[in-house]
Amino acid sequence: MxxxxxxxxxxxxxxxxxxxxxxxxxxxxxxxxxxxxxxxxxxxxxxxxxxxxxxxxxxxxxxxxxxxxxxxxxxxxxxxxxxxxxxxxxxxxxxxxxxxxxxxxxxxxxxxxxxxxxxxxxxxxxxxxxxxxxxxxxxxxxxxxxxxxxxxxxxxxxxxxxxxxxxxxxxxxxLPSREVSAGLAEVIKYGLIRDARFLAWLEEAMPRLTALNAEALTEAIYRSCACKAEVVAQDEREGGLRAILNLGHTFGHAIETWAGYGNWLHGEAVGAGMVMATDLSRRSGYLTGADQARVEKLVKSAGLPILPPSGMTPDNFMNLMAVDKKNLDGQLRLILLRSLGEAEVTDSFAASDLASTLAELCH
Amino acid sequence: MxxxxxxxxxxxxxxxxxxxxxxxxxxxxxxxxxxxxxxxxxxxxxxxxxxxxxxxxxxxxxxxxxxxxxxxxxxxxxxxxxxxxxxxxxxxxxxxxxxxxxxxxxxxxxxxxxxxxxxxxxxxxxxxxxxxxxxxxxxxxxxxxxxxxxxxxxxxxxxxxxxxxxxxxxxxxxLPSREVSAGLAEVIKYGLIRDARFLAWLEEAMPRLTALNAEALTEAIYRSCACKAEVVAQDEREGGLRAILNLGHTFGHAIETWAGYGNWLHGEAVGAGMVMATDLSRRSGYLTGADQARVEKLVKSAGLPILPPSGMTPDNFMNLMAVDKKNLDGQLRLILLRSLGEAEVTDSFAASDLASTLAELCH
The missing domain is CATH 3.40.50.1970 (Rossmann fold)
Structure with missing residues (x-):
């Protein structure tokens, strides 16, 4: 070409x-x-x-x-x-x-x-x-x-x-299609944390992306990099804002560790993790059920799992998330969505909401 | 204390x-x-x-x-x-x-x-x-x-x-006295490359320094650090000026390698190397014989060698200096003294002068 x-x-x-x-x-x-x-x-x-x-x-x-x-x-x-x-x-x-x-x-x-x-x-x-x-x-x-x-x-x-x-x-x-999907997890993430218009574009463009259309891929990669570049430019050494790039990652790391590295691809774990973060965001009163349905549909359309591995328990999550290196000083911080296209780093979610999310999505 | x-x-x-x-x-x-x-x-x-x-x-x-x-x-x-x-x-x-x-x-x-x-x-x-x-x-x-x-x-x-x-x-x-002397080589270096007044002070203070007088040591260390800090502040990532901190080091590294690491301490090799750089600076018309005599006397009074190891030849130096990492693009660069208290990085010395320095000081 x-x-x-x-x-x-x-x-x-x-x-x-x-x-x-x-x-x-x-x-x-x-x-x-x-x-x-x-x-x-x-x-x-x-x-x-x-x-x-x-x-x-x-x-x-x-x-x-x-x-x-x-x-x-x-x-x-x-x-x-x-x-x-x-x-x-x-x-x-x-x-x-x-x-x-x-x-x-x-x-x-x-x-x-x-x-x-x-x-x-x-x-x-x-x-x-x-x-x-x-x-x-x-x-x-x-x-x-x-x-x-x-x-x-x-x-x-x-x-x-x-x-x-x-x-x-x-x-x-x-690239194996499973790895294309894993990459799309991060692409979707940029829409979710920062760019509602890009998110809407992704909903429309996803079939072309999974079919590896060059124009669509170029646009998706360009906008993903632009989004990350904006965040990094404001926080090059990871002091604060940059943490929003970890949407779904604390759940995702727990999944990767539990499954044994390599059994779940990073992007697959992030895909399920973003759905979990979305669920918690809804329980925290930030998102509607319709928002959550859009996220689940988009993640699924990228060929990604929307649930954690079968057999993984809420206790597994709590134990593994506690040792994640993002949690300084023993405080569990998560990235939640204030709305579709806007994220925040917070440790002020209700523990009961997190428990409900884990209870509901673990299966 | x-x-x-x-x-x-x-x-x-x-x-x-x-x-x-x-x-x-x-x-x-x-x-x-x-x-x-x-x-x-x-x-x-x-x-x-x-x-x-x-x-x-x-x-x-x-x-x-x-x-x-x-x-x-x-x-x-x-x-x-x-x-x-x-x-x-x-x-x-x-x-x-x-x-x-x-x-x-x-x-x-x-x-x-x-x-x-x-x-x-x-x-x-x-x-x-x-x-x-x-x-x-x-x-x-x-x-x-x-x-x-x-x-x-x-x-x-x-x-x-x-x-x-x-x-x-x-x-x-x-600290073993041999290591005190090795440290004093770098102290003398700062006087030579940048601070004629400090050099004069060292000539007077050297007996107190080798006797480990706290006041004299504090002054010598303070002024050495200040000198290096000025150079580094102008060139943090070693693009140019900072190279003058390597006075005597290209000769010195050759000595260390030839002698086998550890047999000559770094500072000892730098001591002899500074005398060699001084000799070449004199041959290049920058220093007088009296300047050179001052340098030799000071290096010696610090308990340091003023000649390379016995048996090391000019050919040994030329071969070892050619692979020194400071020499980018195959060009041999050395630090010379324009005067006592002023150094420059140069590759424009006469090859015959370098040959004479090596012939004269190798023994």
Whole structure:
């Protein structure tokens, strides 16, 4: 596909501002050398993505010396040992502080490559080329990078912004449909927390999105990134507002942990989690039953679960949510919807309402 | 000793500004809780320092829950595995993002603790309590943190500024005199690169410094930190000016590598390296023979070598300096003295002058 539907977004973060290019057919065509300070590039990707896109992406860096490191695929490899393979490759090939790392892959590749860039010689440039919908609408904006520790996910990391992000919607053609749905969970989230018009557009566009229509995907990704960029610009280091991006995530993390990581995709858990947050928002008097029905219908139409895993109990939720790292000082904070398109972080919901939500939705 | 000679310096870095307290008797007496955001502290120290100062330092944090992690001592342990012990301790004790790490020890403890603070949950606060002269005058200012990689020293790290630095000159009483001398190399460096008056003061004060006089040490440390702070404030991320802090270091790194790390202390190598840089500065027409004699006399009076290791050849230097990480793009850059108290970064010295310096000083 040729570049027909390209949209460009500038993430405004002062001297760390950067552009996101979204469209079909950008891999292998868009010249990325304006965002490469030196003449050397290290592409970091994984075994699954490399055979599909690595050769193509080399063409995005004409005139550069392009090295590569290919990591094993999967969240299980988001560890120091794998990260160290990036450092090994950089040092063996004598990359200097002027090098540019390129993350080609999903969220795991992006998080690890970004963290490697944050740490290599105390910080070098990096470019993101996310190839999953989740990575495109989530990790493209925000600068969160890191690895897992045996005692906790994403416990070791840094905030490090890319120089630019290139999103080619064509890469979604090779993505399992379950992962497309998981990415759509985050897309829906942006509508719910901040943008009622986008939410309405999603209700209409969902069939085209699940059918991977390039125009619709470009629009959905663009608006998702724009929404996240607005939030992050106001709260780069996650002091306050940014927490609304976690709508459904506290419930979702509990689901992921209970199910065993990987059994439920993050986006699937967030899908069910958003329905749970919506239910609690209704019980708290913020949403109507009709609002809740709209949310459930939209989540379902994206191919996502609207209930937690069968067999998971309210007690499971309460125990797992208590240790979630977002809960500082032992206080359980949740993101609730004041209305469709407006979210708040709060710890002042009624415990009995939360209990009712869990009792009703656990099955 | 009671607090008699305390000096305070503010390192100006916008919203990352922080104070350095220098004086005798500060361990166990100065209240550091104003720089602790939460109520929890994790002191990171090593086997050598812990029995000397750990209990005392707990008293610097009245009312806080103070945990500790004690690492093995030595540069050989400046690795990911050791760093991970800090993360293990933080996670096992459920430290949140509001925790404060405290680095109690020399440069290795400071670098690792700072890097752990930079990475734990993408960044938490830390306080430096350096107990070696080198750490007090070098790592107290600049925010450089990190660990070694098998293929290179300090290759993995971050810029992360402490909330405050506490320097107790009494800790130098327990320091081997060879390490005091090594620290004095960096003190002399500040005079040479930026402060002719301080240099003159050092010539007069050196006997009191090597005798560990508290007043003299406080003054020397204060002025060293002030000098470094001025340079860092102008160039926080090491784009240009900050390179002058590397006077003597390119020669010095070659010496350290040639001798095998640990056989020559960093400061000893820098001592000889500064004399070599001074010699080249004279050959380049910047310094007089009398200037050079002053530098040699001062370095010697600090108990430092003024010549590279016996047996090290000009070829050894040329080969080792070529791979030094400061040399981007294959160009050898050195710090030369335009005069005593003024340095410049340059690659425009005559190759024949460098050859003469190496031929003359190698023995």
């Amino acid at each position: 040729t570049e027909t539907t390209v949209q460009e977004l500038q993430v405004e973060l002062g001297d760390r501002s950067y552009p996101i290019h979204v469209g079909a057919g950008l891999l292998g065509s868009r010249d990325l050398t304006p965002w490469v300070a030196g003449k050397r590039v290290m592409i970091v990707t994984n075994e699954t993505v490399a055979p599909l896109y690595l050769e193509k992406v080399r063409k995005n860096f004409p005139g550069c010396q392009v090295d590569e490191v290919i990591l094993p695929d999967g969240e299980a490899y988001k560890t120091w040992d794998t990260l160290n393979r990036i450092f090994d490759a950089l040092l063996e090939n004598r990359h200097s502080r002027k090098t540019t790392l390129v993350a080609l892959g999903g969220g795991v590749v992006g998080d690890m490559t970004g963290f490697a860039a944050a740490c290599y010689q105390r910080g070098v440039d990096f470019i993101q080329i996310p190839t999953t919908l989740l990575a495109q609408v989530d990790s493209s904006v925000g600068g969160k990078t890191g690895i897992n520790h045996p005692l906790g996910k994403n416990m070791i990391g840094a905030f490090h912004q890319p120089r630019c992000v290139l999103i080619d919607t064509d890469t979604l053609q090779s | 009671t607090e008699t000679t305390v000096q305070e310096l503010q390192v100006e870095l916008g919203d990352r500004s922080y104070p350095i307290h220098v004086g005798a008797g500060l361990l166990g007496s100065r209240d550091l809780t104003p720089w602790v955001a939460g109520k929890r502290v994790m002191i990171v120290t090593n086997e050598t320092v812990a029995p000397l100062y750990l209990e005392k330092v707990r008293k610097n944090f009245p009312g806080c829950q103070v945990d500790e992690v004690i690492l093995p001592d030595g540069e050989a342990y400046k690795t990911w595995d050791t760093l991970n012990r800090i993360f293990d301790a933080l996670l096992e004790n459920r430290h949140s993002r509001k925790t404060t790490l405290v680095a109690l020890g020399g440069g290795v403890v400071g670098d690792m603790t700072g890097f752990a603070a930079a990475c734990y949950q993408r960044g938490v606060d830390f306080i430096q309590i350096p107990t070696t002269l080198l750490a007090q005058v070098d790592s107290s200012v600049g925010g450089k943190t990190g660990i070694n990689h098998p293929l290179g020293k300090n290759m993995i790290g971050a810029f992360h500024q402490p909330r405050c630095v506490l320097i107790d000159t009494d800790t130098l009483q327990s």
